[in-house]
Amino acid sequence: MRIWVVSREYAGIAEAGGVKNVSCSLSESLVKLGHEVIVFMPCYACTDFSRLETCTEDSDGGLEVNSDGRTFKICCRNGTLGGVKFVFFENAIFGEKQAVYTYTKSEEKINPCHCHGMGHADSPLINSVFQKSVVAYWKKSGSAPDIIHCQDATAALVPTFMEDLCKRSPDAADFYRNTKCVVTIHNAGPGYHHDFASLDDAARFTGLPEDVLRSGLSATGRTVEPFLLASSTSCITTVSPEYAREIELGSTDTAGLSEGFRNRGVKILGITNGIDVSRYSPQDKTCSLLPFEYNPEKKDFEGKLLCRKDFLEKYAGPECASSSIFNDIEQYGHLDREKGEEIYIAYHGRVVSQKGISVLAKAADILLGEKLPVRFIFIGQGQSDLEKELMQLSLKHEGKSIYFRGYDRSLSRMCIAVSDFAVFPSFFEPCGLEDMIAQIFGTIPVAHATGGLCKIIDDETGFLYKNNTPEELAATLYSLVKIKYCAGGNIFNNMISFAASYVRKNFSWLHVAENSYIPLYESLIGSGGKKQK
Numbered sequence: 157m158r159i160w161v162v163s164r165e166y167a168g169i170a171e172a173g174g175v176k177n178v179s180c181s182l183s184e185s186l187v188k189l190g191h192e193v194i195v196f197m198p199c200y201a202c203t204d205f206s207r208l209e210t211c212t213e214d215s216d217g218g219l220e221v222n223s224d225g226r227t228f229k230i231c232c233r234n235g236t237l238g239g240v241k242f243v244f245f246e247n248a249i250f251g252e253k254q255a256v257y258t259y260t261k262s263e264e265k266i267n268p269c270h271c272h273g274m275g276h277a278d279s280p281l282i283n284s285v286f287q288k289s290v291v292a293y294w295k296k297s298g299s300a301p302d303i304i305h306c307q308d309a310t311a312a313l314v315p316t317f318m319e320d321l322c323k324r325s326p327d328a329a330d331f332y333r334n335t336k337c338v339v340t341i342h343n344a345g346p347g348y349h350h351d352f353a354s355l356d357d358a359a360r361f362t363g364l365p366e367d368v369l370r371s372g373l374s375a376t377g378r379t380v381e382p383f384l385l386a387s388s389t390s391c392i393t394t395v396s397p398e399y400a401r402e403i404e405l406g407s408t409d410t411a412g413l414s415e416g417f418r419n420r421g422v423k424i425l426g427i428t429n430g431i432d433v434s435r436y437s438p439q440d441k442t443c444s445l446l447p448f449e450y451n452p453e454k455k456d457f458e459g460k461l462l463c464r465k466d467f468l469e470k471y472a473g474p475e476c477a478s479s480s481i482f483n484d485i486e487q488y489g490h491l492d493r494e495k496g497e498e499i500y501i502a503y504h505g506r507v508v509s510q511k512g513i514s515v516l517a518k519a520a521d522i523l524l525g526e527k528l529p530v531r532f533i534f535i536g537q538g539q540s541d542l543e544k545e546l547m548q549l550s551l552k553h554e555g556k557s558i559y560f561r562g563y564d565r566s567l568s569r570m571c572i573a574v575s576d577f578a579v580f581p582s583f584f585e586p587c588g589l590e591d592m593i594a595q596i597f598g599t600i601p602v603a604h605a606t607g608g609l610c611k612i613i614d615d616e617t618g619f620l621y622k623n624n625t626p627e628e629l630a631a632t633l634y635s636l637v638k639i640k641y642c643a644g645g646n647i648f649n650n651m652i653s654f655a656a657s658y659v660r661k662n663f664s665w666l667h668v669a670e671n672s673y674i675p676l677y678e679s680l681i682g683s684g685g686k687k688q689k
Contacts, residue, residue, distance in 0.1 A: 157191045157192070157302045157303060157674075157677055157678075157681070158191070158192045158194075158299055158300070158301050158302050158303075159186055159191055159192065159193050159194075159301060159302065159303045159304075159305060159677070160193075160194050160195075160196060160290070160301040160303070160304045160305070161179060161182070161183050161193060161194070161195045161196070161305050161307065162195075162196045162287070162290050162304060162305065162306045162307060162311040162314050163175060163176075163179035163195065163196070163197060163307040163308075163311060164197065164198065164256055164257070164283075164286070164307075164308075164310045164311065165179065165197070165256050166179045166180050166183075166195060166197060166242075167179070167180035167181070168180065168204065168207050168237075169197070169203060169204055169205075169207065169208075169237075169242075170197060170198075170200055170202055170203045170204070170256055171256070172255070172256035172257050172258075173342075174342060174429075174587070174589060175307050175308050175342050177429075177432075177589065178307060178340070178342070178395070178429055179195065179307050181430060181431075181432050181665040182305075182430075182665060182668075182669060182673065183195055183240045184238050184239070184240060184665070185430075185665040185666045185668070185669035185670075186669055186673070186674075187238065187239035187240055188239070188666060189666070189669060189670055189674065191674075192241070193239075193240050193241065194240075194241045194242070194243060194301075195240055195241070195242050195243070196242075196243050196245070196289075196290045196293070197242065197243075197244055197245070198244070198245050198247075198250035198282070198286050199233060199244040199245060199246040199250050199251060200250055200251065200253045200254070200255070200256060201251055201252060201253055201254045202253070202254050202255055202256070203244065205235065207237060208235040208236065208237050208242070209235075209236050209237055209238075210234075210235055210236045211233065211234070211235040212233070212234050212235075213231065213232075213233050213234075214231070214232035214233065214234055214296070216296060218230050218231045218232060219232065219245075219289055219292045219293065219295065219296070220292075221285055221288035221289055221292055222288075222363060223281055223284045223285050223288065223361050223362070223363065224281055224284075224360055224361055225360070228247055228249070228285050229247065230245045230246065230247050230285075230289045230292075231245075231246040231247070232244070232245060232246070232293075232296065233246060243293065245285075245286060245289045247285065249278065249281060249282055249285060250282065250285075250286070253276060253282075257275055257276065257279070258272075258273050258274060258275055258276065259271060259272055259273070259274050259275075259276065260272060279350065280350075280352060280357065280361045281361055283310050283313070283350055283361075284313070284361040284362055286310070286311075287310075287311060287313045287314045287317055288317055290304075290311075290314050290317075291314060291317045291318045291321055292321075294328055294331045294332065297331075300331050300332060300333075300334065300335055301335050302334065302335065302336070302677070302681050303335070303336055303337070303338060303677045303680065303681065304318070304335060304336075304337045304338070305337075305338045305340070306337065306338065306339045306340070306386070306390075307340055307342065308340065308341065308342040308343070308348075309341075309348060309349050309350035309351075309382050309383060310350050311339070312339045312350075312382035312383050312385070312386045313362065313382045313385060313386070314337065315337035315339065315385075315386050315389040315390040316362075316364065316368065316372075316382075316385045316386060316389060317362070317364075318332055318335070318337070318389075319389050320364055320365070320368065334681065336390075336391070336677075336680040336681055337386070337389060337390040337391070338390060338391045338393060338676070338677070338680070339383065339386040339387075339390045339391070339392055339393070340392075340393045340394065340395065341383060341392065341393070341394040341395070341403070341424070341586070342394075342395055342586060342587075343586050344383070344394070344399075344403050344408070344410040344411075344413050344414075344586070345408075345409055345410065345411070345510060345584060346409060346410075346411040347411075349379075349381055349382070349383065349411065349413065350382060351374065351379040351380060351381045351382065352379060352380040353378075353379060354378060354379070354380070355369055355370070355373070355380060357380075358372070358380035368385070369385075371384070371385065371388060372384040372385035374411075374412050374413070374416055375412035375415040375416055375419075376412060381413060381416060383413060383416075383417075384413070384416045384417070384420070387417065387420055387422045388420070391425065391676070391680060392417075392422060392423075392424050392425070393424065393425045393426070393427055393676075394424055394425075394426050394427075394586060395426070395427070395428065395429045395586045395587035395608060396426050396427075396428045396429070396586060396587045396588075396607060396608030396610070396611060397426030397427075397428065398426065398606075398607050398608060398610040398611075399426060399584075399585070399586045399587065399607040399608055400424040400425060400426030401426070402584070402606070402607060403417065403424055404417065404418070404423070404424055406418065408584045408606070408607065409583075409584060425676070427668065427672045427673065427676070428587060428608060428611055428663065428668065428672075429587045429589065429608070429663075429668070430663050430664055430665035430666075430667065430668035430669070431589060431592045431593070431596075431659065431663050431664070431665065432664070432665055433596055433659065433660045433663075433664055436569070436593055436596045436597070437596065438450050438451065438452065438459065438460070438573065438596070438597055438598065439451050444569065444573070444597075445565065445566040445569050445570075446459075446463050446566075446569060446570060446573050447462070447463055447466045447570075448460075448462040448463050448466070450463075450598070452596070452597070452598030452652050452653060452655075452656040453653050453656045453657045453660070454653070455649050455652075455653050457598060457649075460573060460574070460597075460598055463570065463573050463574050464500070464574035467570050467571075467574045468491060468493060468574075471567065471570070472490060472491040472533075472558050473490055473491065473493070474490040474554075484562045484563070484564075485560050485561065485562040485563075485564055485567065486560070486561040486562060487558065487559070487560055487561075488546070488547040488550045488551055488558070488559040488560075488561065489549075489550025489551055489553065489554055489555075489557050489558045489559055490554065490555060490558055491531050491533070491555065491556070491557075491558050492555035492556070497529060497641060497645065498529050498530065498531050499528075499529060499530050499531070499576050499577070499637050499640055499641060500530075500531045500532075500533060500574060500575040500576050500577070501520075501530060501531070501532050501533070501575060501576065501577045501578075501579055501633060502532075502533040502534070502535075502571050502572050502574075502575035502577070502578050502579070502599070503516055503532075503533070503534050503535070503536070503578070503579050503580075504534075504535050504536060504568045504571055504572050504578070504590055505536050505580075505590055506536055506537070506538045507536045507537055507538030507539060507542045507543050507546065508538040508539050508542065509539065509542070509583070510582060510583055510584060510585075511538075511580075511581070511582050511583075512580075512581030512582050512583050512604060512624055513538075513539075513542040513545065513546070513581075514542060514545060515581045515624055515625065515626050515629055516579055516581045516626075516629065517542075517545045517546055517549050518626035518630075519581070519626040519627075519629040519630040519633065520532045520549060520557065520630075521549055521552070521553075521626075522626060522627070522630040523630055523633055523634060523637070524553045524556055524557060526634070528634070528637055528638075528641075529637075529641060530556070530633075530637050531556055531557070531558075532549075532550075532553075532556065532557040532558070533557075533558055533560075533571045533574075533575060534546050534550070534557075534558070534559040534560065535559070535560040535562075535563075535567065535568050535571045536560075536561075536563065536568075537561055537562050537563060543561055546559040546561075547559055547561070569593070569597070572590070572593060572594050572597050572599055573597040573598075573599065575594075575599050576599065576600065576640065576648075577599065577600050577601075577602050577633070577636060578590065578591070578594035578599045578600070578601050578602070579601075579602050579603070579629070579633070580601060580602070580603035580604065580609055581603070581604050581624055581629055582603070582604055582606060582607070582609065583604070583606065583624060584606055584607055585603075585604075585606055585607040585608050585609045586607055586608055587607070587608035588603075588607070588608045588609050588611070591603060591609060591611075591612055591618065592659050592663055595617060595618070595652075595655040595656055595658070595659045596656055596659055596660075598652045598656060599652075600618055600619070600636075600648055600651065600652060600655070601617075601618035601619070601655075602618065602619045602620075602621070602629075602632060602633060602636065603618065603619070603620055603621075604620070604621060604622075604624045604629075605620040605621065605622050606624075611663075613658075616651065616654065616655075617651070617654065617655035617658050617659075618651075618655060619632060619636065
């Protein structure tokens with residue numbers, strides 16, 4: 157098959173959120189399975205071309221697309237990496253952006269209105285020009301795609317633009333006549349829809365007919381939703397079966413998207429994201445970025461304990477608070493040296509309301525007040541009020557709690573790897589990657605039973621709890637700490653070994669691509685679809 161993957165981000169090239177991992181890993185897996193993949197991306201100021209094996213400017217002339225009453229000339233740059241082909245679209249509206257979706261500190265210095273962390277003011281224009289460029293690429297492509305796979309809301313209008321173009325251009329209609337589209341929802345929560353504020357705005361940026369845009373009106377009748385527009389022409393998927401069920405039932409906050417799908421009778425297919433186990437494997441420290449190697453599947457934990465000792469000595473003690481070993485990391489609190497069989501509980505991820513940070517902080521405060529042999533490790537950044545809550549917790553419980561404000565990949569992995577349990581109290585979670593990383597590192601996940609976190613098999617590969625309150629989380633952790641402390645350090649070794657093996661066998665990206673996405677693509681293109689080996 158010939159597959160086009162449309163994404164605003166890609167791991168190692170232009171990164172922002174979890175979409176980068178899916179775009180990269182799925183594309184690479186499809187290539188390994190013998191299919192042709194072209195990834196389409198904008199070219200930002202932050203785009204890193206250094207990893208590409210080839211990178212050339214297209215000498216055949218560019219493209220022209222219209223949006224917001226203007227004509228944009230798009231230059232194309234071609235590249236390859238690991239068998240995946242890339243087409244980068246170059247224009248000033250992309251190239252002046254120093255991050256994929258939000259303004260950076262340096263951009264704020266240039267223009268105080270562009271506050272650090274705020275979404276780009278011209279994002280509707282960026283998204284429209286990018287997606288129109290993908291559809292217009294038919295003029296430069298020698299062969300039509302069998303599948304166009306659009307990653308999240310910033311790519312969800314491609315099928316609608318394609319259908320509109322085919323109505324107006326017989327040549328385009330002939331080119332795309334056998335092409336089928338898949339749109340994957342990575343997060344249906346508020347703030348992730350990239351919707352248009354009004355019909356007028358949608359018409360201005362997209363140029364689509366009013367009757368088409370009205371079919372994408374949200375439940376409020378005001379905003380125009382790219383996901384709803386896509387649902388009339390595409391297969392809609394999301395990143396786990398449980399999250400698909402929650403969206404369809406309206407049992408998770410989707411800011412009205414669930415109601416829109418339900419009114420249109422849209423069915424959503426859930427396919428759980430995979431993970432590249434080899435990129436985290438603690439058996440190889442060049443991949444894991446950990447200082448020592450170990451193998452949870454074989455119940456070899458000596459290296460894990462050495463990692464913990466190294467972590468406590470180099471990064472978590474009171475003398476490390478002023479250390480600059482990790483750039484842009486601020487340390488609050490510290491961990492005392494081990495006095496006995498301390499049990500370590502970690503959280504790594506975004507510090508935002510969705511992740512249940514306040515629930516976790518209050519639960520940790522309850523446990524730490526019980527004088528248990530427990531230590532908490534937090535690392536991440538996000539909302540200032542929640543960051544402050546973790547700061548105050550760690551300063552209140554000096555010696556037993558530490559918070560690293562910021563992000564560093566190796567330190568983040570270390571925090572999870574040295575711990576006994578990793579906690580995920582998300583109020584909603586489309587898929588979740590960190591729980592799988594924890595299992596690979598031999599750390600038991602404890603999670604709120606929601607969305608993609610339900611891939612954890614309760615009492616087999618980790619533990620799930622139902623009511624997301626500080627009291628229930630504290631009670632769950634209390635019982636696990638007591639079991640581990642009273643029964644001895646080996647009590648969970650069989651679970652740890654099974655969980656690490658389970659993730660490798662069932663959630664490798666090659667397995668997900670071969671057993672879920674390829675059958676989906678083939679079912680869409682039918683017997684008339686082209687297969688390429």
